[in-house]
Amino acid sequence: MTELSRQASRIWTELDFDAVGKQVGYLRLPLAVYDRSGDDVGYNYEPIPIVTIRNGEGPGVLLMAGNHGNEYEGQIILMNLIRTLRTEDIRGRLIILPAANAPAVRADRRISPLDDGNLNRQFPGDAEGGPTSMIAHLIESELLPRVDYAFDLHSGSLSLEYLPCAVIARPPQPDRLEGAVSLLRVFGMPIGMVVEHSTGGDGALIGACRRQGVQHLSTELGAGGTVSHSAVEMAQHGLVRLLHHVGVTTRVLTDRAPSECRLLHRVPARQYVYADTSERGLFEPLVGLGDEVAAEQIVGRIHFTTTPWREPEPVVAKTGGIVLCRRIPARTGRGDCVFVLGRDGQLP
Numbered sequence: 001m002t003e004l005s006r007q008a009s010r011i012w013t014e015l016d017f018d019a020v021g022k023q024v025g026y027l028r029l030p031l032a033v034y035d036r037s038g039d040d041v042g043y044n045y046e047p048i049p050i051v052t053i054r055n056g057e058g059p060g061v062l063l064m065a066g067n068h069g070n071e072y073e074g075q076i077i078l079m080n081l082i083r084t085l086r087t088e089d090i091r092g093r094l095i096i097l098p099a100a101n102a103p104a105v106r107a108d109r110r111i112s113p114l115d116d117g118n119l120n121r122q123f124p125g126d127a128e129g130g131p132t133s134m135i136a137h138l139i140e141s142e143l144l145p146r147v148d149y150a151f152d153l154h155s156g157s158l159s160l161e162y163l164p165c166a167v168i169a170r171p172p173q174p175d176r177l178e179g180a181v182s183l184l185r186v187f188g189m190p191i192g193m194v195v196e197h198s199t200g201g202d203g204a205l206i207g208a209c210r211r212q213g214v215q216h217l218s219t220e221l222g223a224g225g226t227v228s229h230s231a232v233e234m235a236q237h238g239l240v241r242l243l244h245h246v247g248v249t250t251r252v253l254t255d256r257a258p259s260e261c262r263l264l265h266r267v268p269a270r271q272y273v274y275a276d277t278s279e280r281g282l283f284e285p286l287v288g289l290g291d292e293v294a295a296e297q298i299v300g301r302i303h304f305t306t307t308p309w310r311e312p313e314p315v316v317a318k319t320g321g322i323v324l325c326r327r328i329p330a331r332t333g334r335g336d337c338v339f340v341l342g343r344d345g346q347l348p
């Protein structure tokens with residue numbers, strides 16, 4: 001941990017993180033200490049809902065959603081779990097943050113409206129920093145040291161839709177890889193990936209988990225800004241299987257078996273499919289999520305609305321692979337990533 005992260009958090013709570021039983025309440029983030037919080041803040045606090053359930057000896061698990069505020073499936077799944085789980089269902093410790101970046105959740109935005117903070121770029125955070133940094137600091141310095149696993153439920157963004165997938169961090173100890181991959185198989189999303197780093201680098205929760213010796217698993221459940229029934233159902237059954245698999249729940253709350261999980265890795269970012277036209281236009285995809293594309297295949301076309309008689313420009317895949325993720329907005333220009341590709345196997 002950094003020097004700063006040892007400082008006491010200014011976020012307060014009536015909950016005792018180590019108490020036995022089920023507690024529901026709030027982390028209370030003081031807004032008055034942040035001088036850009038707005039005109040009507042006064043001594044207000046930002047409520048961040050938290051639930052802790054502790055019962056006897058067993059593993060510790062942190063469940064998070066709302067790391068990005070407009071990714072909803074995970075938030076709904078954790079609210080469902082919060083209402084379902086009783087103290088006697090738990091062996092060990094469960095900590096649930098269904099709206100981790102609560103200001104972003106309240107505003108239906110990816111980032112916080114208070115400081116434009118992306119929580120998944122702010123770890124290890126700073127007790128004296130802005131609101132998003134204070135949240136990251138509390139998670140890394142107070143919550144992660146109490147758990148063995150952190151499961152962080154994301155969905156796509158407003159601009160990207162994913163084939164539903166689960167992602168684990170490659171454990172530093174090679175002999176733990178098998179156990180980590182078993183988390184993907186039990187969770188049972190159609191696609192599983194093992195990564196060294198996340199896009200957010202050390203500032204992401206995955207970096208915090210590595211520093212704190214916590215096994216990290218995250219998801220991408222469809223698209224942002226909306227809720228997919230099938231993604232909620234698939235991930236909710238997967239999560240309760242996973243909680244039982246790691247030993248933190250005493251009963252399995254589903255009888256549904258996991259579906260086959262195909263292990264893939266993402267191709268390097270420079271091999272993603274990008275639009276490369278001088279003029280912005282309408283992107284017409286010619287392939288969909290899960291399709292296999294070949295190198296040099298035309299995977300889309302860009303149509304120019306102000307010169308409709310002009311031939312559309314083709315968008316060509318430089319390399320072959322499976323379409324893991326697609327751009328959502330139709331209006332597309334040079335530099336926009338239209339498809340992310342994956343290949344079989346764990347890591348190159």
Ligand SMILES: [Zn+2]
Nearest residue numbers: 068071154155
């Ligand atoms: Zn996200």
